[in-house]
Amino acid sequence: MSAMKKIYTSALLLAAALAIAVNVTVPNAVGASPSNGAIGSTVADFKLPDADGKEHALSSLKGKHGVVLIFVSTGCPVSNAYNERMEKLAQEYKARGVAVVGINANAAETLDAIKQHSAQQKFSFPVLKDKGNVVADQLDAKVTPEAYFLDASMKLVYRGRIDNSRNGDSISATELRDAIEAVLAGKPVEKAEALAFGCSIKRAS
């Protein structure tokens, strides 16, 4: 220590006198987590390119009553098990004012692979490339498939799985549909979050 400590001895006496300290209150060591992807938060508009390289603003793709963003993968078997269900969802809700937009944030999946995959699956909805997983980070998306439903005002009202059955043969909970139906009926969303096992999004390093 430097010369600052010279007047140390008197301070020590004081310290000794005050040293009987019990019941120490310890502040919460864990900081508040950022509100990324928090239910009720408004998602800022963003622009991402589709597989042809054409940029789209989220606001331009959004339907009258909202938009469902689904993080997808060309190679993840879980994501692929939902291909038909995602397409069905897109067709069904397009007429009712809710758009479906796929987002591919996997660092290793190229624009060509996405284009080919969408063509094979005959997706009628766009799949955008989230290079550098900027949007995935912003929404805290971790797996494919993972859905985010934003209402007409871009407020996040549901995030999580599409339904509870990976292979589609034992669906007993359809949280994403329930959330969309609730918003279309002007009701609050009962279950705003539901998790499911999936492939982790392989982020750019």
Place this chain on the structure above:
Amino acid sequence: MKRTLFLVLFFSAALCMIGGGAVVRARQKTIAPKKEVATPASEKPKVTEIKEAGLKTLLAESVGRSRPLLVNFWATWCTPCREEFPDLVKIRESHTDEQLDFVTVSLDEPSEIATSVPAFLAEMRAGRMPAYLLNAADPEAAIGLVDKDWRGELPATFLFDRAGQLAFKHMGRVQPAQLQSVIEGVLAAKTPPAPAAQSAAQATSPASASLAQLLAYDASAPLDIKTIGTERQGGVTVEDITFQGVGETIAAYVVRPAEGAGPFAGVLFVHWFAPPDPTSNRTQYLDEAKALARRGTVSLLVSTFWSDSERYKARRWQTDFENSVTQGKNLRRALDVLAARPGVDARRLALVGHDYGAMFGSLVAAVDARPKAYVLIAGTARFADWYLFGSSSGKPAGEALDAYRKQLAAIDPVGVIGAARGAFFFQFGEADKYTPRDNFISYYMAAPTPKRIATYPSDHDMSAGIIRHDRTVWIAEQLGLPPVP
């Protein structure tokens, strides 16, 4: 003349030894012989189907168990899961069944329980890990049973300590060195007292119960180690590195033997605060680290919040407590870095700290079981002893001063060192202007055994040859290095 002085120093040092506790040679842990583990590829491992209740039982059994539990969630369709599996098998192989339970939980379709799942496990020779397949009617409920922060991504790996507390989690492919280091940490932790004794202890000592919680850090955050430069001097390599601490990048030197693959002992050096002295930073112990490297040791010499005297002066007393807690966590991150250096034997780690370095070393000793030996040089008993002499926001007064001291008391060396584990060597200079003798003795007295103290006719800098020699000899004894002549 010089030689005479050293002789005098030597004798006075010898006379000043105060035998507080016996110096006990650190226990050399021996690894029990491994069981025969080879699983013939033709013999498919058994995979047990479980539902949510089964998973709950599996995890509940980890409470108060005799050994830590490692759980890996995976699936054959998950590429990173398949890629990491050989690393997991290696980790299983490096610990005995008595040390660690390691189970795998597959999220494949139930129809694959007798086909692709056991086939893959057989290929991986994973027969020693009990294998389960989770057939959950509600995946969400199952995910929620394990960890609230898990969003279901695979692979996912969780380590529960003997008390059933989640000690580590990682989503995505594990870094084997990091996982090994965390396992060593959990294995080195004392067996918790029986539940009844534990609640009694908590009732009488609320502060110590919360200390571990206070110093808890995110061991799964990437260390992001970057090498800035490397220099070879004689048989020693000095690397200039940075790693990710809590909210800041920390500069450090790694001093290691230039040749050989280990196993090496590891020493974490935490420097003093003595501006404008040129050694008031991570350079202080470069020479001692080089001497240890020649005896088969890898040292990490870290920067701290007092390395830069301007930063130290710009402190505000209002944030001293928080800042100190962060510093404690950063030293735990430094131990992660040290333990993960190639060739380092995570069971032979020591910490050397001088001045503030000793005080923060005590804090680490109270919560982190990894270092087995500590050299604590000329620290004071309480942080407020020194903190109050320099702070850009002046000093607290009256009730604020009371509150300030009370808050710091939760982490003060004299208060926390009683909860520490390991062997301790205290070094003190009788001519120290900053640390009164009685103050230092009270700090020493509070430490658990085995411990030893030596005082020298030195001032606060504690850099005379005999003082350095003493600690090198002691470290060599504790870490099983070749004896120092």
